[in-house]
């Protein structure tokens with residue numbers, strides 16, 4: 001099996017990747033993560049999906065590719081330049097692009113809960129994790145990437161990542177699997193509404 005062969009790269013991917021290079025943005029999720037997101041999204045039927053950290057929309061393109069007709073995606077980023085690339089290439093009535101601060105959004109959102117959260121920004125991952133998890137339905141997926149050391153990590157980030165993994169592993173309201181694959185993925189499923 002060759003896991004590096006992707007036969008279903010979203011049609012918009014190359015155009016988004018080219019526009020992303022022009023902005024020298026180097027934090028995009030890779031093809032492995034994208035492919036996994038598409039598969040998990042496809043498992044959820046009429047899913048409500050939350051992406052924290054749209055970037056230029058590379059992972060978003062995979063999420064959209066996995067969405068069924070009635071699924072909905074809310075995707076958040078505070079960088080308007082990056083989000084414009086995503087918006088231009090992935091315009092779709094099922095997708096709501098929100099250019100906002102993720103910290104503020106997570107603390108003020110009052111809508112429906114989500115079936116899958118891809119948390120790829122500080123808010124919802126290293127910060128305000130509790131708030132993000134509260135927005136996930138029981139049985140919903142919480143996905144993070146970049147959990148193995150990355151070249152663009154600032155000083156001190158490795159310790160932060162280890163601490164966060166420890167927090168996740170000690171929770172009683174999720175069950176998770178750590179994958180030393182791609183950039184280091186954690187797939188968690190919410191099993192209860194509150195920690196007990």
Ligand SMILES: C[S@@+](CC[C@H](N)C(=O)[O-])C[C@H]1O[C@@H](n2cnc3c(N)ncnc32)[C@H](O)[C@@H]1O
Pocket residue numbers: 027028029030052053054055056057058059060076077078079082100101102103120121122123
């Ligand atoms: C790791 S990148 C996401 C990359 C994306 N998954 C992709 O495939 O292109 C993290 C993103 O979080 C965004 N971000 C950083 N701080 C934020 C904040 N406070 N609120 C919302 N977005 C934020 C950055 O602009 C960046 O696009």
